[in-house]
Amino acid sequence: MNNLENFSDGEPSNTETVEAVQPITLVGHFIQGGLVSKTSRTQAVYHPATGAISKEVALADSDLVNHVVHIAQQAFPAWRDTPVIKRARVMFKFKQLLEDNAEKLCELIGQEHGKICHDAQGELQRGIENVEYACGAPEFLKGEYSKNVGPDIDSWSEFQPLGVVAGITPFNFPAMVPLWMFPMAIVCGNCFILKPSEKTPSAALYLAELLKQAGLPDGVFNVINGDKQAVDALLHHPNIQAISFVGSTPIAEYIYRTATSAGKRCQALGGAKNHAIIMPDADIDNVVNSLLGAAFGSSGERCMALSVAVAIGDEIADLVIEKLTHEMQQLKFGHYTDQQNDFGPLISQAHKDKVQAFIQSAERQGAKIVVDGRDAKPVGYETGFFVGPTLIDQVSSDMTSYQQEIFGPVLQVIRVETMHEAMQLINDHEYGNGTCIYTRDGEAARYFSHHIQVGMVGINVPLPVPVAYHSFGGWKRSLFGDLYAYGPDGVRFYTRRKTITQRWPSTQIREAKQFSMPTLN
Numbered sequence: 001m002n003n004l005e006n007f008s009d010g011e012p013s014n015t016e017t018v019e020a021v022q023p024i025t026l027v028g029h030f031i032q033g034g035l036v037s038k039t040s041r042t043q044a045v046y047h048p049a050t051g052a053i054s055k056e057v058a059l060a061d062s063d064l065v066n067h068v069v070h071i072a073q074q075a076f077p078a079w080r081d082t083p084v085i086k087r088a089r090v091m092f093k094f095k096q097l098l099e100d101n102a103e104k105l106c107e108l109i110g111q112e113h114g115k116i117c118h119d120a121q122g123e124l125q126r127g128i129e130n131v132e133y134a135c136g137a138p139e140f141l142k143g144e145y146s147k148n149v150g151p152d153i154d155s156w157s158e159f160q161p162l163g164v165v166a167g168i169t170p171f172n173f174p175a176m177v178p179l180w181m182f183p184m185a186i187v188c189g190n191c192f193i194l195k196p197s198e199k200t201p202s203a204a205l206y207l208a209e210l211l212k213q214a215g216l217p218d219g220v221f222n223v224i225n226g227d228k229q230a231v232d233a234l235l236h237h238p239n240i241q242a243i244s245f246v247g248s249t250p251i252a253e254y255i256y257r258t259a260t261s262a263g264k265r266c267q268a269l270g271g272a273k274n275h276a277i278i279m280p281d282a283d284i285d286n287v288v289n290s291l292l293g294a295a296f297g298s299s300g301e302r303c304m305a306l307s308v309a310v311a312i313g314d315e316i317a318d319l320v321i322e323k324l325t326h327e328m329q330q331l332k333f334g335h336y337t338d339q340q341n342d343f344g345p346l347i348s349q350a351h352k353d354k355v356q357a358f359i360q361s362a363e364r365q366g367a368k369i370v371v372d373g374r375d376a377k378p379v380g381y382e383t384g385f386f387v388g389p390t391l392i393d394q395v396s397s398d399m400t401s402y403q404q405e406i407f408g409p410v411l412q413v414i415r416v417e418t419m420h421e422a423m424q425l426i427n428d429h430e431y432g433n434g435t436c437i438y439t440r441d442g443e444a445a446r447y448f449s450h451h452i453q454v455g456m457v458g459i460n461v462p463l464p465v466p467v468a469y470h471s472f473g474g475w476k477r478s479l480f481g482d483l484y485a486y487g488p489d490g491v492r493f494y495t496r497r498k499t500i501t502q503r504w505p506s507t508q509i510r511e512a513k514q515f516s517m518p519t520l521n
């Protein structure tokens with residue numbers, strides 16, 4: 001048993017000797033079709049609504065990573081050669097199992113992340129849509145064919161799997177972001193190793209169990225829990241062909257540089273600062289309603305959260321702030337099981353301190369705190385990692401709270417005179433994940449969507465998260481790599497093109513020697 005006193009947020013402990021007061025669940029790994037709890041180090045997992053340690057998670061070392069890569073390599077040849085319709089059938093069954101077991105998955109997400117059940121259900125549904133898309137593999141892996149490209153010559157391109165690939169995911173979508181990755185990778189014929197966030201490790205293990213129930217052969221999908229040690233072992237392992245990463249920008253950049261210099265294919269999605277432009281002709285009640293959900297839903301811990309409202313003119317800014325202030329008094333936040341709550345706690349005490357410090361810095365640098373959530377505590381959950389909804393006015397682009405990602409329930413308002421000024425602000429920001437414009441003017445909306453330097457754009461749509469049959473990704477420092485996540489880009493990321501040119505000449509025809517470049521002339 002382990003000494004729970006030793007655990008602190010983000011700090012691994014050694015699991016030796018000392019007696020624990022009461023048994024605590026150890027979240028292990030899923031390897032070769034079964035749960036494995038072997039570990040030399042562990043880290044605390046918290047219940048964010050109470051601040052208490054709820055579980056501990058095993059942290060894989062490089063020996064375990066090497067072992068898992070070996071297991072996945074062994075499983076690869078048979079899985080690659082399994083007919084694509086059979087691979088797709090596993091996905092069909094997996095989708096059904098996800099739906100049948102949604103409640104348990106949402107419970108696991110709520111326990112460790114703290115998001116309210118209705119929000120977890122939404123996350124899961126968006127994840128399931130990626131499984132539905134993966135079911136279409138027999139269609140999207142058909143390849144390209146050209147008959148008679150030359151005399152008796154046919155040519156085709158096929159899309160072959162890469163081998164063993166890995167995914168490293170963030171805490172804020174414990175089911176959805178893994179589901180962006182592995183269904184597509186697996187249905188394309190790869191074997192997959194998932195390294196979920198050590199803060200929310202359990203949902204991934206349950207996904208693995210459901211995949212096994214769906215008929216996936218052992219070793220094709222494995223989950224290792226861990227921290228930097230496990231990630232670095234994956235990044236440097238010569239038999240990992242590709243890495244998908246989703247998380248914060250500094251780590252995304254590190255992953256991309258390390259993986260690509262080790263010769264791997266890599267897509268690394270990072271952080272964000274998403275602006276909403278509010279034009280003077282916008283439907284204000286609609287703006288206020290959608291800003292509330294997009295800024296404070298999931299406690300602002302979404303990479304597509306709208307965290308900056310850019311109001312064109314003081315009149316519209318004053319009106320939006322007045323209505324938001326009123327509506328924000330009605331927002332409820334608390335425990336994940338209470339479906340009346342609009343959002344839950346932040347992920348950790350360290351993150352709560354960071355969000356509070358951002359609000360403080362905005363105040364110190366001259367912004368006006370209109371609604372202050374720093375000391376808000378839901379009754380019965382005073383020790384939880386909560387920050388209440390916060391509204392900050394008079395923000396300017398030189399403030400730290402504007403330049404950096406806060407990732408909390410904080411909405412900042414910037415006042416400008418023109419749409420061009422607002423667009424300049426967005427284009428100058430280092431992040432380019434999502435953005436949105438509220439307007440009734442089609443010409444303005446069209447101009448905005450064409451010229452804005454952001455990867456995902458909403459027109460009167462606050463969270464323009466692409467559906468599963470498009471692809472997800474930001475511009476600038478919100479994405480490192482060439483291909484977006486999931487959808488058609490996902491197919492390309494997890495496959496390698498091979499082009500075959502074939503001739504079956506009749507026995508009477510013999511080719512003449514030819515030393516110049518072959519042409520049809």
Ligand code: NAD
Pocket residue numbers: 168169170171172173177195196197198226227228231232246247248249251252269270271272302303405407433474478
């Ligand atoms: P994070 O970068 O701290 O962690 C992400 C993953 O990287 C985890 O699995 C973690 O174990 C690993 N990791 C952390 N530090 C590492 C290190 N030094 N070396 C190697 N691996 C390391 O991110 P987070 O706090 O879990 O998630 C929140 C961040 O993710 C936010 O910035 C958010 O915007 C971003 N995010 C982006 C998207 C997107 O699609 N662009 C989606 C969700 C979240």
